[in-house]
Amino acid sequence: MADPSSDRPAPSVLLDQAGVAAVVEDLAQRIAPHVDDETVAVVLLTGGLWFAADLTRALARQDRHLRFDALWLASYGDGKESKGRIEVRAPLQRSVEGRKVLILDDVFDTGLSLAESVRLVREAGAAEVLTAVFARKPWPLPRAPEPDFVGWEAPNRFLVGYGLDHGGAWRGLPDICTLD
Template identity: 70%
Template structure:
């Protein structure tokens, strides 16, 4: 069913629970990286999580560098288009550094897998992947994230970077539209 501006999402994770999970994940990641690590945010959805996660890492004494990759595999659709388009590439040198790829959600794994390949091709010595939400998937994915803040249900998620045709990304909580 298409999203209607009159439909309110069902809240699955409150703003407070999102913050708690980000802080817990930062505590898990911090010992495995250093200040020379480059946090690579996958745009557009990963922006909210990447902002919160890098601030949480900073509070733990890890002051990572920041970069972004803009990959598109959904457009305004609810299902992956089955291909990943690079709309904007990395700007920061990664050669010999650790990279932490950050995204909002893993569905098919296509974007995260492509980002990992691009980061490896850029010369990263080590690559970690972190997603806020991992949705169940019926077949094996091309990549399994190293860090996951929340095992999400098989629902259409919105908020905290996840969208319905570009809308509802800015919700401070995670909701479902189904």
């Protein structure tokens, strides 16, 4: 799996493609009773795109046809550690005023992106805000808000694949992998 022309280490699989699919289906079953066709799913770009696409299709199989939007937030850049602040690169494209919003993100680690996205959609007038993350990593400090729905309890390792990246690479892997 490693690119022989680079110095990047080969990723090792922590959760394979079948495991990823099972997590998404389980989340859809748990989320479906809490959303309706007027709910706006807001994906946090870029990493959350893979998860959001799979989850919204899984919710459609549960007869929940959510509206869709995105926020493009950045805190990591190309590094392995958060910069400790959130940059808003693109805001919501449609109104969420008076609507229920389900924020979707790939991984919950520092909690900065989730907190900022909740703040932004509340400021935009959302009537209710729910949050769902594919993976939650352990964190040594308290963080708020905790996600309403968590798919997988991830180890405290640097993850790639299924939308997670290292410097823009490895996002397209169908598995969740680690580089360490």
